[in-house]
Amino acid sequence: MAKAPEAPKFIGSPIKRRDDPRLIQGLAHYVDDIQLPDTLHLAIVRSPYGSAAIKGVDTSKAEEAPGVVAVYTAADLAGKIGPVPVAGLVPDAKVPTQPILASDQAKFAGEPVAAVVADSRYGASDAANLIEVDYEARDAVVDLEKAALPGSPKVHDEYDDNIAFKWQLAAGDVDKGLKEADVVVKQRIVNGRVAPIALEPRGVVAHYLPGEDKMTIWTSTQVPHKVRTFVAGQIGMNENRVRVITPEVGGGFGSKLNIYREEALTAYITRELGLPVKWIESRSENFLATIHGRGQVGEVEMGLMKDGTVTTVRYKVLADCGAYYQLLTVAIFTLTGLMLPGPYKIQNVDTDVTGVFTNKIATDAYRGAGRPEATYVLERMMDIAAAELGMDPAELRRKNFPDKSEFPFPTAAGLSYDSGDYHLTLDKALENADYADMRREQEEGRKNGRYLGVGLSTYVEICGMGPSAAMGGQGWESARVRVEPGGKVTVFSGASPHGQGQETTFAQIVADGLGVPVEDVEVIHGDTDSVPFGVGTFGSRGTAVGGAAVVIARDKVRDKMAKFAAMKFEAAASDIDFAGGKVFVGSAPEKSADFAEIAAMAYTAVPLPPDTEPGLEETHFFEPPNFTFPFGAHVVLVEVDPETGVVKILRYIAVDDVGNIINPLLVEGQIHGGIAQGTGQALEEEMLYDSGGQPINASLMHYALPKSTLLPRMELESTVTPTDVNPLGAKGVGEAGTIGSTPAVVNAVIDALSPFGVRHIDMPVRPERIWRATAEKRA
Amino acid sequence: MEISLSINGGVRSFDVEPRTLLVHLLRDEAGLTGTHIACETTTCGACTVLMDGQAVKSCTVLAVQADGAEVTTIEGLAENGKLHPLQEQFWEKHGLQCGFCTPGMILTAAQLLERNSDPSEEEIRHGIEGNLCRCTGYEHIVDAIQAAAADMKK
Structure with missing residues (x-):
């Protein structure tokens, strides 16, 4: 084995992102920026009803409208395009077939009913308005709890009821644990539906070349190879005739970890019509027809001993599936069960999930995906229990952590937490917060009618997704590293970053290992004709799994390069070193050549070292042996005005441990964004529906996305507990902020309201809810 | 027309x-x-x-x-191939992730600095309130605008 340079030069440095110059100058290409000649534009007619029978669709006026090329209804597509794919199911789940266009019944507001293709964006939209659909409204199934009751109107006539699936993960003895507990606390807790709102809506451009029998699909996705496999199957093409390109992707947050109706539809139409076809989602369509997150209503019971030992948690939960599953709808709820014990040594756990169909768009992966739900439930209960026991909430948490010596730590839910020091992150967070001072200030304030609240959350998350066996397949990630004949290096990654910055971090990883400048490394991703078959970016896996593949592919190339250098210098390959753009003999550094010279040797291939192929290009598919488990502690100080219900966040302190850090600047950015997103759910964000299943806040005028004034400057610190799950020791950071922040913020608000006897308010903790909760005591 | x-x-x-x-x-x-x-x-x-x-x-x-x-x-915004100080500082301070809000955010910030060459953090946060970013939590954007303001006074 060749040696790596001793001190990493780039890994661990806050290097500026290499993708930024094109983004800050408006020169990057998102899907809508792909402008091919003669492009046709697709507009979709969507159901305005949550539930309605479709009695007829009259397309005649639209067909005669100027510029219209084609109009499609369900009848036109019958047998032509396969249904939307689903994966990650549990046994005995009812699996409704999700068509591309609704035929006899529309099952959620926003469901596609017809499609119009015209030669201009405005023309397609005009013609869509001319399509007359004869709907007969039905009783919509909107409320999750009512939907689960016998006798509820049904989403799907073909089933007996709205129960989609049942799934349970139980360990230990929950009944006994609750019976023997000194204290049992109970609470009904709602995790409302939220909209992911990637700032770039979805979009697809598809172009079929009949001569070559080649389909190219540009789509705003996190999973290009999954789109390729599934869409090829849906439209009956061989997947090796389909190329999927994710150009710039303007955020995903899980919402683009999916295969949507419009992808196969756009691809089908370009093959029918022989011209490029473009569909760009409007924001209102994005609210209606792109997946939502969360959507759980549960009853929680927690059993504790007098000394604060938490023995038992039971979470009996209704899960809002929407009308049809999207790719991972069901699987997300199972992650909640795996996460339920959290960072605590809880021995008896029971997550009992009942999936329920409702007349809404599906829920699916949204930043954190199942884990924030568990963390929120657990952290709310920890505060409720602390109040019941008269213990400090920090002390209660500390009491239940495993010690750092207990890692790898086996959990009751069946996972093995790789590494951790939960006491350390909590202690540092409390120290950075001046926790004791905060409490004193709170006491003082209350005397003067000022209501401060201190909220904590300590969390662990399941990241680096994940071992294939635990993921139901495809948990690995791929990378290919090529040293070019001229000495530059190209990385082809199967991951599909969409804002995370792996064009930079992967270059850092490779530059260090090969001793070349970071500028010499180019990272290619998101093009299925260029990169090795890949899985994609989600579940905090881009670096922890995708980066690990890069490391190993890089090392394979380095070992091969060392053979050429060894031949040149008549030295042992194990004595070859790489640094400063040179390849040299470690024990005789005067024997040295430019990196590019050795690279060229491998391609000239005259002579070749023994048993060595020409070229310098190596691929690795990294299969992680376990998930990774980042963790941390967040502390929030809020001030609540009980008269108006307005919450002001005064301080936000977070100490997160995501293992080894490749680029601290980017890690900080991920945590900032995650905290804002989780705070949004805590205080502002929730999809609301009328009784007919029509969303009433499906625009950014009405859905409260966090603004620049929501949060104060965040006080962040990282501790570093590496993982041995991958060669980088990195655990992943994409979801940490979202998981830690939601409960910390809600806990702070509830803590502020404790003088009013408030024990719990459901999210989003909006002013009106606070005002109502405090009404009695204020009067 | x-x-x-x-x-x-x-x-x-x-x-x-x-x-x-x-x-x-x-x-x-x-x-x-x-x-x-x-x-x-x-x-x-x-x-x-x-x-x-x-x-x-x-x-x-x-x-x-x-x-x-x-x-x-x-x-x-860039003049003769030279990035505007706001572009430079959005890059330097990691004021963007997916980049989709960035052009609008930078142009809003340009007007903000035109009107107030030395804005406080609060004034910056208020000034960009009409621009939404889902990725950054805004903090690095605020840093970038502050740093650009300082650069533009040099």
Whole structure:
């Protein structure tokens, strides 16, 4: 084995992102920026009803409208395009077939009913308005709890009821644990539906070349190879005739970890019509027809001993599936069960999930995906229990952590937490917060009618997704590293970053290992004709799994390069070193050549070292042996005005441990964004529906996305507990902020309201809810 | 309708439908796709451009309203290949992740600094309140605008 340079030069440095110059100058290409000649534009007619029978669709006026090329209804597509794919199911789940266009019944507001293709964006939209659909409204199934009751109107006539699936993960003895507990606390807790709102809506451009029998699909996705496999199957093409390109992707947050109706539809139409076809989602369509997150209503019971030992948690939960599953709808709820014990040594756990169909768009992966739900439930209960026991909430948490010596730590839910020091992150967070001072200030304030609240959350998350066996397949990630004949290096990654910055971090990883400048490394991703078959970016896996593949592919190339250098210098390959753009003999550094010279040797291939192929290009598919488990502690100080219900966040302190850090600047950015997103759910964000299943806040005028004034400057610190799950020791950071922040913020608000006897308010903790909760005591 | 406007310093003429939005003119007719569309309701600011020096949300400005105006888009902010200090500092401070809000955010910040060359953090946060970012939590954006303000005073 060749040696790596001793001190990493780039890994661990806050290097500026290499993708930024094109983004800050408006020169990057998102899907809508792909402008091919003669492009046709697709507009979709969507159901305005949550539930309605479709009695007829009259397309005649639209067909005669100027510029219209084609109009499609369900009848036109019958047998032509396969249904939307689903994966990650549990046994005995009812699996409704999700068509591309609704035929006899529309099952959620926003469901596609017809499609119009015209030669201009405005023309397609005009013609869509001319399509007359004869709907007969039905009783919509909107409320999750009512939907689960016998006798509820049904989403799907073909089933007996709205129960989609049942799934349970139980360990230990929950009944006994609750019976023997000194204290049992109970609470009904709602995790409302939220909209992911990637700032770039979805979009697809598809172009079929009949001569070559080649389909190219540009789509705003996190999973290009999954789109390729599934869409090829849906439209009956061989997947090796389909190329999927994710150009710039303007955020995903899980919402683009999916295969949507419009992808196969756009691809089908370009093959029918022989011209490029473009569909760009409007924001209102994005609210209606792109997946939502969360959507759980549960009853929680927690059993504790007098000394604060938490023995038992039971979470009996209704899960809002929407009308049809999207790719991972069901699987997300199972992650909640795996996460339920959290960072605590809880021995008896029971997550009992009942999936329920409702007349809404599906829920699916949204930043954190199942884990924030568990963390929120657990952290709310920890505060409720602390109040019941008269213990400090920090002390209660500390009491239940495993010690750092207990890692790898086996959990009751069946996972093995790789590494951790939960006491350390909590202690540092409390120290950075001046926790004791905060409490004193709170006491003082209350005397003067000022209501401060201190909220904590300590969390662990399941990241680096994940071992294939635990993921139901495809948990690995791929990378290919090529040293070019001229000495530059190209990385082809199967991951599909969409804002995370792996064009930079992967270059850092490779530059260090090969001793070349970071500028010499180019990272290619998101093009299925260029990169090795890949899985994609989600579940905090881009670096922890995708980066690990890069490391190993890089090392394979380095070992091969060392053979050429060894031949040149008549030295042992194990004595070859790489640094400063040179390849040299470690024990005789005067024997040295430019990196590019050795690279060229491998391609000239005259002579070749023994048993060595020409070229310098190596691929690795990294299969992680376990998930990774980042963790941390967040502390929030809020001030609540009980008269108006307005919450002001005064301080936000977070100490997160995501293992080894490749680029601290980017890690900080991920945590900032995650905290804002989780705070949004805590205080502002929730999809609301009328009784007919029509969303009433499906625009950014009405859905409260966090603004620049929501949060104060965040006080962040990282501790570093590496993982041995991958060669980088990195655990992943994409979801940490979202998981830690939601409960910390809600806990702070509830803590502020404790003088009013408030024990719990459901999210989003909006002013009106606070005002109502405090009404009695204020009067 | 025939309209004529200056885009990033060059005068151009177009024949547009009266209902054409400025953002569609810029993107689809002028080929300047750096101006993004993300809400269509004047809420998110991704489509912000400067029109006669004023930051406007081009998804709710009609192209005909821009007749005779001087419009600056993100593509026109760098001068002679040199990045504007805001562009430099968004890069330096990691003021962007997915980049979709960035052009509008930078142009809004440009107007903010035009009006107030030394804004406090609170003034910056208030000044960019009409621009939404889902990725960054805004903190690095605030840092970038502060740093650019300092650079521009040098």
